[in-house]
Amino acid sequence: MELAKRLEKVASMVDGYLFARVKGAPEQLYDASLHLIRAGGKRLRPFVVVTVAEMLGEPPEKALPFAASVELVHNFTLIHDDIIDRDELRRGVPTVHKLWGEAMAITAGDLLFAKAFEVLTDAVDMGVPADRVVRAVNVLARATSVVAEGQALDTLFQDRDDVSMDEYIEMVYKKTGALFEASAVLGGLVATDDDSVLSRLAEYGRNLGIAFQVRDDILGLVGDEKVLGKPVYSDLREGKKTILVIYALERLGDEEKEQLLSILGRRDAARSELERAAELIKSTGAVEFAERVARDYAERARRALESMPDNDARRALLELLDFVVERQR
Amino acid sequence: MELAKRLEKVASMVDGYLFARVKGAPEQLYDASLHLIRAGGKRLRPFVVVTVAEMLGEPPEKALPFAASVELVHNFTLIHDDIIDRDELRRGVPTVHKLWGEAMAITAGDLLFAKAFEVLTDAVDMGVPADRVVRAVNVLARATSVVAEGQALDTLFQDRDDVSMDEYIEMVYKKTGALFEASAVLGGLVATDDDSVLSRLAEYGRNLGIAFQVRDDILGLVGDEKVLGKPVYSDLREGKKTILVIYALERLGDEEKEQLLSILGRRDAARSELERAAELIKSTGAVEFAERVARDYAERARRALESMPDNDARRALLELLDFVVERQR
Numbered sequence: 001m002e003l004a005k006r007l008e009k010v011a012s013m014v015d016g017y018l019f020a021r022v023k024g025a026p027e028q029l030y031d032a033s034l035h036l037i038r039a040g041g042k043r044l045r046p047f048v049v050v051t052v053a054e055m056l057g058e059p060p061e062k063a064l065p066f067a068a069s070v071e072l073v074h075n076f077t078l079i080h081d082d083i084i085d086r087d088e089l090r091r092g093v094p095t096v097h098k099l100w101g102e103a104m105a106i107t108a109g110d111l112l113f114a115k116a117f118e119v120l121t122d123a124v125d126m127g128v129p130a131d132r133v134v135r136a137v138n139v140l141a142r143a144t145s146v147v148a149e150g151q152a153l154d155t156l157f158q159d160r161d162d163v164s165m166d167e168y169i170e171m172v173y174k175k176t177g178a179l180f181e182a183s184a185v186l187g188g189l190v191a192t193d194d195d196s197v198l199s200r201l202a203e204y205g206r207n208l209g210i211a212f213q214v215r216d217d218i219l220g221l222v223g224d225e226k227v228l229g230k231p232v233y234s235d236l237r238e239g240k241k242t243i244l245v246i247y248a249l250e251r252l253g254d255e256e257k258e259q260l261l262s263i264l265g266r267r268d269a270a271r272s273e274l275e276r277a278a279e280l281i282k283s284t285g286a287v288e289f290a291e292r293v294a295r296d297y298a299e300r301a302r303r304a305l306e307s308m309p310d311n312d313a314r315r316a317l318l319e320l321l322d323f324v325v326e327r328q329r
Numbered sequence: 330m331e332l333a334k335r336l337e338k339v340a341s342m343v344d345g346y347l348f349a350r351v352k353g354a355p356e357q358l359y360d361a362s363l364h365l366i367r368a369g370g371k372r373l374r375p376f377v378v379v380t381v382a383e384m385l386g387e388p389p390e391k392a393l394p395f396a397a398s399v400e401l402v403h404n405f406t407l408i409h410d411d412i413i414d415r416d417e418l419r420r421g422v423p424t425v426h427k428l429w430g431e432a433m434a435i436t437a438g439d440l441l442f443a444k445a446f447e448v449l450t451d452a453v454d455m456g457v458p459a460d461r462v463v464r465a466v467n468v469l470a471r472a473t474s475v476v477a478e479g480q481a482l483d484t485l486f487q488d489r490d491d492v493s494m495d496e497y498i499e500m501v502y503k504k505t506g507a508l509f510e511a512s513a514v515l516g517g518l519v520a521t522d523d524d525s526v527l528s529r530l531a532e533y534g535r536n537l538g539i540a541f542q543v544r545d546d547i548l549g550l551v552g553d554e555k556v557l558g559k560p561v562y563s564d565l566r567e568g569k570k571t572i573l574v575i576y577a578l579e580r581l582g583d584e585e586k587e588q589l590l591s592i593l594g595r596r597d598a599a600r601s602e603l604e605r606a607a608e609l610i611k612s613t614g615a616v617e618f619a620e621r622v623a624r625d626y627a628e629r630a631r632r633a634l635e636s637m638p639d640n641d642a643r644r645a646l647l648e649l650l651d652f653v654v655e656r657q658r
Contacts, residue, residue: 024474024478025478026478026481026482026485028481028485029477029478029481076439077439080435080436080439083431083435084431084432084435084436102412102413103413103484104481104484106409106412106413106435107409107413107477107480107481107484108477109439110405110406110409110438110442110473110477110480111474111477111478111481113439113442113473114470114471114473114474114476114477115470115474116470117446117466117467117469117470117473118467118470118471118474120466120470121463121464121466121467121470124460124463129459130458130459130460130462130463131453131459133459133463134450134453134459134462134463134466135450137446137449137450137463137466138446138447138450140446141443141444141445141446141447141449141450142443142447144439144442144443144446145353145440145443145444145447147443148358148436148437148439148440148443149353149354149355149358149440151436151439152355152357152358152433152436152440153355155432155433155436156355156357
């Protein structure tokens, strides 16, 4: 089966499961919570859970509780991040706090977070042994702690002009890599508690996640707004220390560096200024550099799967790496 | 051992455990997360966990992971609630968003939430069987979903003048009762998976929690600010539909009702106006009514423990009921 079809199949199974499990009152709260999930999304993290489980010989159904739980955690972080970043558009629709206000949006995120752990424990009913489910809870909870640390670093970096490439990679691992890592490990825990298998899966997920975020940074500068469903340049407006910005700041001459810094983080910057900032960044070769970095992490992820069973599911996980570094949205 | 001593002993055990388990970087994030926990608090929920486990014959140490997890969930909700309610003072110190800003406060709450589930899984290492730990995860996650529903109702009720007493009790059960209920059940799960025992414990916790919140409403109107560590009348300013407000709105004549409604929910209301509102409410006998309601729920909680082992721990859980309905802070 080609990757696009597999993605679609998993997305539809996960959505079916998730919408059946996440409902209740008051209506406004549940509508706010499910708003972004209903608006779309690629369901890449649940795809990793389900496909890793399949690679190890388990039926996709057995992986659904874990798969739904990582998607719920992901969407909870999106709702809160949008409040923090004051973003107004995502997946082509207004963000949750724009539609329901900040109070309801904070609570809507909290609800999804709670539902993630509620749904996760369904795995026992699907035949996953209790000790592995406890381990899955620990893996997902730890990953979510790490995501919070990454979110805090992202916020703190906005006030600094000297963020190093190592600090960037740490932040991106925490903010994005950790949840992909947990997704791969959760997929593994559907089938096994063999630590050597789980640690290779962790490596796959972690590197996939970093590659994904680097590509996200690239699309935030050179992507097509209509395809993305959110505005480009908002990273610049928010003063985000993306891989492109860090690379450019390290290489621009004093005058151009000052010019770039004078635009970064200014929420009222004019479109023409943002375009000038983008040009300055591109002139350093930052985009090509970031593309190389993304491919490098994808390659590490590929190697982590080398000793895994050679089957369709494994091939899909490898294809996913190409998709992630080449995607346009 | 008298109740005050027992409370102190459990608080010190839980704090030791919790501070050892919740640390990391960036420092700002962890400081923000632990700020309210460091500022004080009675640790009533962990007390319920530990004391229920003791009543059923288990050592307090074995209950610490569950005990710490409910305190972490409680404090996560406090951080987010203070943002939502725009409260500036709690436990005698400025709230988290006042000191670290809203972005960091949202993330700090999320971190505590994640840590709650991380810490909970330690119970396996303390000898609680994995299937009971999975059940505990489910109980705590469901309770946290219910707390989010209660928080949403609380927000929605602020725009309504016709909230009924039944709706109030539902909201208060969700916002406060559910986590006390989960605390009692988690204490039970340290020792047993006997459903009849767990359901009586749930009843104890649920009714204790409702009594606690009704008393909280009373203290918000007639409490001493210095003892409370937070301003009185903020419920009035925020337009909260407390049991006192609902009772008064049902009983005041048209003119006085209009007067009360014209003050409720006005954040810029003068002190003299708030005092007038408080007087109107008190004139209906609302405080005495609420005291009766609190005692009634405490009595239901008492009955739920009737068939439990008769020992010091059980006596402490019964004394806790008196403490909750008579407390001044």
